[in-house]
Amino acid sequence: MDTLKVAVIGAGYWGPNLVRNFRSSPDWDLVAVCDLDAQRAARVIGDRSTVEVETDVAKLLQRDDIDAVAIATPARTHAELAIAASKAGKHVLVEKPLASTLEDARRMVQAAADNERVLMLDHTFCYTPAVRHIRELIAQGAIGDVLYVDSVRINLGLVQPDVNVFWDLAPHDLSILDFILPFGLEVGPVTATGADPLDTGRACVGHASLPLPGGGIASISVNWLSPTKIRSFVIGGSKSTLVWDDLNPMQRVALYDRGVDVARRPEDLAERKQVAVSYRMGDIHVPALRETEALGLMVAEYAAAIREGRPPLTDGHAGMRVLSLLHAIDESLATGRAVAPQREDAR
Amino acid sequence: MDTLKVAVIGAGYWGPNLVRNFRSSPDWDLVAVCDLDAQRAARVIGDRSTVEVETDVAKLLQRDDIDAVAIATPARTHAELAIAASKAGKHVLVEKPLASTLEDARRMVQAAADNERVLMLDHTFCYTPAVRHIRELIAQGAIGDVLYVDSVRINLGLVQPDVNVFWDLAPHDLSILDFILPFGLEVGPVTATGADPLDTGRACVGHASLPLPGGGIASISVNWLSPTKIRSFVIGGSKSTLVWDDLNPMQRVALYDRGVDVARRPEDLAERKQVAVSYRMGDIHVPALRETEALGLMVAEYAAAIREGRPPLTDGHAGMRVLSLLHAIDESLATGRAVAPQREDAR
Amino acid sequence: MDTLKVAVIGAGYWGPNLVRNFRSSPDWDLVAVCDLDAQRAARVIGDRSTVEVETDVAKLLQRDDIDAVAIATPARTHAELAIAASKAGKHVLVEKPLASTLEDARRMVQAAADNERVLMLDHTFCYTPAVRHIRELIAQGAIGDVLYVDSVRINLGLVQPDVNVFWDLAPHDLSILDFILPFGLEVGPVTATGADPLDTGRACVGHASLPLPGGGIASISVNWLSPTKIRSFVIGGSKSTLVWDDLNPMQRVALYDRGVDVARRPEDLAERKQVAVSYRMGDIHVPALRETEALGLMVAEYAAAIREGRPPLTDGHAGMRVLSLLHAIDESLATGRAVAPQREDAR
């Protein structure tokens, strides 16, 4: 099987990670790194290497020896680059979020479809062994109905120059929810609150609540100002509860056979005191998971989707659903009201 | 110094804890335990004891050999019992929440004032060495401006027969905020979301956001359905950040000299990308705290307030502020809007 | 079923814990507390109680209304008190260690046997739900052959006036090993090292290695000088490995389906490089355990043994085996050699 030839566009914050993973993948041959700043690109490539530096995207896209690109530039530039790449016959991987606007996102999806090229989102966490396992557990019914989700993603983060903390961090939580929940991101009106206590011009702390089908609720807490790092994701189910602590390598995922069972529900308000519940305090089970770098599995999926001519696990539509939620969160922040996310097919 | 004589009213869930602490306190002499169910009261007292069982509150309140009572009955009964006790010349300690309605609460405060008796709330957590220390640190300016507070209080809790999860658990968080913040519970309009995914007739999972004076935000997360127990309380400040993990006895409170400093703020929206921030990654300091049971310190404060003829640290007004927030949370849950808490002096 | 009547002898460090547990047990009626210091005994009993204070053991033992005693005095006084109690027809519970000398211990066991009374050791940890569960797992074969045991029991402890750190802390580890291992304390020659870096006149830090039947090894580490508290007990087995962390209430006991399998053993020394091993990296299983106070279960076992006329789970012979190991440890410390523990039946 021949390796696929790829170029990475953007040698800034995330680009080096893509470079490293394409380089160490048996599926890929990294041909070039493209950045307006040639020195930055050269630094990422390192010495004694024949990987090429490019500074002109147009020229890069004209090369015949490149099958695919990976775009790691600021979100507002994604649409132009991705559409040009699709038109040039290249497969496209883009960093999250897909684009700045839903309109741009739709054009990117369309361009890839028109040119029969893969459009893939680097929703990195969906390629961790933990999230893959969680998705399977939910699909198998091991967790039961999803009653609540609590995701906390906080640390001392870079205050981003052009977006608030939701746009920086929540795409991770939203893409994971979209990937693992049986109903994906089909949630009700979103309520978001936030604060900018350092007066930076954008929310640096944020909380969002997403009503789930069936009466549950998902909560997302993001924060750039926290000195402690937390990556905690809890899924409370009617059968069991799953705790994913990504900073605990000995025990990233634990399934608790514990919960509340409702034996008798109240018939009406007058009877509401009559609810009868019982408590399960069962065992905890910690599945053995491989310790594999998610980006390595992500670039493997990129190659597999291209070779098999199929959409990748995290395709442009997933990217659009995440983007739609981000816009709903922003509108809720601005208006103080719950805001229903726009459906992908809405006009 | 003579011991004060006390009776505990209510031998249910919390009463035994009060009984144990009054018994082991040098300030108090436990005279009687009062409950409609004489056997339940007797069980709490135990064998070979001369502490008396009472089943009639009216009779209890007429006794001359009792200086004070502690009321550990359901919230809806607090007002009647406390007002009767105040009128009978007894000092009153009540469990949280103070009452079911703000109107009841006002009458309780008034009755204690009219009869010059102490009215104290058992806001237990305010008497932990951790919270006492946090209050001092904030007062001394060690934390700086409060940027955000994140409180998470979740575990497999008893689904209460007559209240939602906020009324059961959030009084702890609210009373702590009232106690430690320089501005107490003077917060902006409250946004609350919740869910009842088991269809029990009341919210079992809840999230509330409270805007703080100065642009910060406090977040409270409460949950009865969680198989894991979390008691985490983080105060992010402009100078340092405090993490209180009540389940980590080796290190309950830690002060992080870490955070974000804003060197230059954007002048206007066009300039918002120009924000310049720097990051402090300093040391962590863990103060030595005594391991003392909070209820022991609470009953000591009750005695001290009586002897010194002064309001206790957690008095009826603190109880009213907490109650007012609970009502605002309920209204936000019901309406989907942010709701300003009623001020104590409002009519 | 009538309650049994008990008196506690010794109101010092541990006595109050026994008093509390006898008081709250449905099996027992605490009649008296005996101490040379009447005020100390009275303080342990508390106010408004009809439990009696005794200061004369001889008088106490003559009382007809007492079935059993619990001895919580210094170890060197155990023999005289226990033998007198047995002769007076009382059942006896003694704190660990059983006695100071093996000769005293033998006399105590004999006196109880001669008078057909129960002699029980308060090997408290054997009554924790964790140790009970571990014993069952080993008996069922869930762990396989025991390859190694690592027990660490360190904290800032009271430097005892008359014994070294092994005599203070290691009885816990030794009594647990005796209780859970299929072969009990039938170990090979013991190697102990220790240090007295503060020049207090006795070892304050100690390490002991006990060869297990079958080629394994048990290691015990005890330390009075550590600012951190550790209670960790690991049993590595051929089938799985058990980790007991007594300070982690969410997860005291975990069973790891992980280990090393030896596919081919070397035939001789020349072939020793040929060993072929494989590694299992399976799941972790955390059994749900009751959170019950061990002392409560211990006093229940004391009552059950008396009523059923049978030896208790931790009887005088278990106490002698632990004592024999302590003497072997002391001798190894003094001589720098491995020392075989004296067998109980040796003369």
Next chain:
Amino acid sequence: MDTLKVAVIGAGYWGPNLVRNFRSSPDWDLVAVCDLDAQRAARVIGDRSTVEVETDVAKLLQRDDIDAVAIATPARTHAELAIAASKAGKHVLVEKPLASTLEDARRMVQAAADNERVLMLDHTFCYTPAVRHIRELIAQGAIGDVLYVDSVRINLGLVQPDVNVFWDLAPHDLSILDFILPFGLEVGPVTATGADPLDTGRACVGHASLPLPGGGIASISVNWLSPTKIRSFVIGGSKSTLVWDDLNPMQRVALYDRGVDVARRPEDLAERKQVAVSYRMGDIHVPALRETEALGLMVAEYAAAIREGRPPLTDGHAGMRVLSLLHAIDESLATGRAVAPQREDAR
């Protein structure tokens, strides 16, 4: 400043880590990777690289364009390779342990000295920010006299084909002790115990006790069979106690202002009960440490030692002291006696 040119000899387990760090260091230019297996060397180098593959060490050492080598081959081959490299005028970095025998080690040190070349040991942990900080704290007197050291280094490790668990893991502990203690590895007679419960032909579990000057004790616990990974290193001092937990990135090093003070020492044995101790329960301080890869700092030190013509921080003599302890441990294992380590200058 010109970069130094280096070749890595050995592309097995550890070689790739050296390759990666030389490549990303501004001090070094990686010229070649040498291995008997050309394909293995090529795999380590990766595609699109001009780093050369060598299979003949003799040829490699004759090249003029190489200043230094790094030897990552089995220990028994170190002496021949290092001596040849020194004679060829190359600086030498070797993996631990320095050699198999003390005689080989002495010859290596002599060869480097005779040819005025650097001989450096890759005692990796000495280059972690944690160990550097610990060394400074001890040198400044922040810990006081060292009372005890407890090092636990266990995990599911590769059962090595030709050495026991001490030779595989204890060089880390020993090199750290040598680096941080004011008296280095000048310890008393070593007591070691071990077990081979799987009958593999070598100890897979081991414990060693090293008496420290001044009455303290260092304990090292190593284990290949543990399903859990522990990297814990505690230094108890007369002033404070340091806990280094290398698996806790939020808090690798913590300094506890806690301990035991002896107010009055016993004059003689008759008085030994008179010891008066007091307990300090002060604060915990967690210094901020850089998160830097140790190997990066190690290759920087290698370059600095060469440029400055000085011995590196971990030189051949440090390697010999560690080796001497390993031999003493082996002898204690074999004889069951405490064994004094051979001094470097002994013949």
